[in-house]
Amino acid sequence: MALLETWRNLAYGDGLDDKKREELWAGYFQIEKGIYEQILSNPTQVITGTVKELAETYGTELLIMTGFLDGINESLKGYENPIDTMEEDTLVKIEIDPEKLYYNMVEAKADWLYQLPMWDSILTEERRRELYKTQKASGTIRKEKKVFPNDPCPCGSGKKYKKCCGRNMK
Template sequence: MSIYEKWKEIAFEERDEASANKFWKDYCEIEKGIYEAILHNKEEIIQGSIKELADKYKVEPTYFMGFLDGINESIYETIQLEELTEISTIDLRIDFEKLYYNMHEAKAHWLYNLQEWDNILTEDRRKEIKKEYNLSKTVVREIKIGRNEPCICGSEKKYKKCCGK
C-alpha cells in the first residue's frame, strides 16, 4: 500500500462524528505547524525525501502526505501522490499567491489568517487575492433578451419571430 493510500485510509475511514471532528482538528493543527514553518522561513522550494521532510516538520510521513495532498494544487508542477514512498525525493516550488487563493477556496481560515503571511505577501496583495476569490464565487446573470426586442442576429425581426423560436 502506498503512503498516499495510507493517508486516504486514515483520513477518510469511517468514524463517528466526534472522532472525525477530533481527527480533523488534530490534523489541522499539524498542517498549521507545517505552514507556519514554511511561511516563516519563506520556503518557496521544498526538497528532500518524504521521510526527511516529515522529520524536518516533526510529523509522521503519512500526515506529511496529507499536507502534500492539500498543497499539490498550489505548486508549479503537481506531483503524482500515488507513486510516492517514504524514500521518494520531491522538489516542490510553491506558488504562494495560488496557495493563498486555494486556502480561501478550502475555507481554511486557520491557514490564510496566519501572521506569517506578512513575510510573504503584502496586506494589499492578500486583499486583492481575497477579492479575486470572492468574485470567482459571484454568479453573474446573463442578459436576458425580451421576446419583443430586436433579434440579436441583426435581422431586424422581433426575437420571438427569429432566433427565439
C-alpha cells in the same frame, strides 16, 4: 497500498468513527498550521527530501505529512509531486507559489492559514484582498438577465432584439 490511499482511507473513509475522525482532523490542522508557519517564514526556500525525511523535519507522522503534501500540491510552482504513487522514500519538492497558495487557502476556507501573520511580508494587503475577492467570485453563479424579443437589443443599436441580434436565434 500507496501512502495517499492510506491517508485518504483514514481521513475520509470508514476506518474511524466520527469522534476519532474529528480528533484526527483537529490534530492535523494544528500540525499543518505549524508547517506553514515554518514554510512561510522563508517562502522562497525550495524544500526537498523524501516523504519520510520531511515528516521527520517537521516532527510529524508519515501519514500526516502525506496529507499535507496532498493539500499543498496544487500550490507549487509549475509542477506537482507524484502524490498518487508516493511512498516514504519518494523524493518530493516544496517550492510554493505564494499567490496560488493564498488563493487555495481561501478556497479551502482555511482562515487559520490565510490569516497567518507571515502573509504580511509575502503579499501586500491589497493583493491578498484581490486574491480573496477573485476566489470568492469564482464560486458565484450569476444569472444573466433574459433578453426578450421586444426588449432593446443589448448591443446598443436601438433596435428591438428580435430585429437585431435576436434575428439569427432560431
